[in-house]
Amino acid sequence: NAGVTQTPKFQVLKTGQSMTLQCAQDMNHNSMYWYRQDPGMGLRLIYYSASEGTTDKGEVPNGYNVSRLNKREFSLRLESAAPSQTSVYFCASSGNRHTEAFFGQGTRLTVV
Amino acid sequence: RKEVEQDPGPFNVPEGATVAFNCTYSNSASQSFFWYRQDCRKEPKLLMSVYSSGNEDGRFTAQLNRASQYISLLIRDSKLSDSATYLCVVDSSASKIIFGSGTRLSIRP
Numbered sequence: 373n374a375g376v377t378q379t380p381k382f383q384v385l386k387t388g389q390s391m392t393l394q395c396a397q398d399m400n401h402n403s404m405y406w407y408r409q410d411p412g413m414g415l416r417l418i419y420y421s422a423s424e425g426t427t428d429k430g431e432v433p434n435g436y437n438v439s440r441l442n443k444r445e446f447s448l449r450l451e452s453a454a455p456s457q458t459s460v461y462f463c464a465s466s467g468n469r470h471t472e473a474f475f476g477q478g479t480r481l482t483v484v
Numbered sequence: 485r486k487e488v489e490q491d492p493g494p495f496n497v498p499e500g501a502t503v504a505f506n507c508t509y510s511n512s513a514s515q516s517f518f519w520y521r522q523d524c525r526k527e528p529k530l531l532m533s534v535y536s537s538g539n540e541d542g543r544f545t546a547q548l549n550r551a552s553q554y555i556s557l558l559i560r561d562s563k564l565s566d567s568a569t570y571l572c573v574v575d576s577s578a579s580k581i582i583f584g585s586g587t588r589l590s591i592r593p
Contacts, residue, residue, distance in 0.1 A: 472518060
């Protein structure tokens with residue numbers, strides 16, 4: 373009954389460090405998404421994947437890379453973290469049209 | 485023009501009031517519509533789907549207007565616990581959904 377699982381929940385990085393945020397879903401969904409949400413702001417799409425092996429840029433892709441390893445997993449990588457990437461990151465997945473999207477609990481990332 | 489647009493608010497209304505939000509979308513081919521609720525520092529969660537014929541769930545009513553390309557959410561007899569951000573969601577293709585930026589609602593005693 374896990375739904376969408378994100379790890380880690382919290383992370384502090386130094387400027388220039390790299391890290392990968394992990395996301396996995398167990399609902400057999402085709403589409404997966406990475407969003408960032410800054411304080412008091414809405415969700416902004418970083419990347420999404422319509423199916424295994426495909427990824428597309430969203431609204432704010434700069435500074436990020438993604439990998440859709442298989443149908444279950446969609447990871448987000450920060451190669452060289454910057455303070456501007458301090459945010460809450462949400463992973464989501466959705467099935468075919470007319471089905472709702474489910475979110476992970478978020479990763480709170482601080483870059484100092 | 486953004487694919488999905490919402491009034492960011494905040495809407496500040498007294499307990500017991502009726503409040504309504506609209507959300508416009510640009511893709512006339514969109515077929516799926518939803519309202520999500522997001523509490524502070526939490527992940528968004530589905531509030532209700534929006535069907536062509538409208539949808540009512542207790543104090544919440546969602547409507548779709550295809551001609552004018554907007555969806556609406558009406559909350560009657562608002563409660564303090566309704567304070568949250570409400571996000572509209574529209575599909576832009578068979579495999580992708582788009583979230584609006586959200587409308588902040590604050591209910592005061």
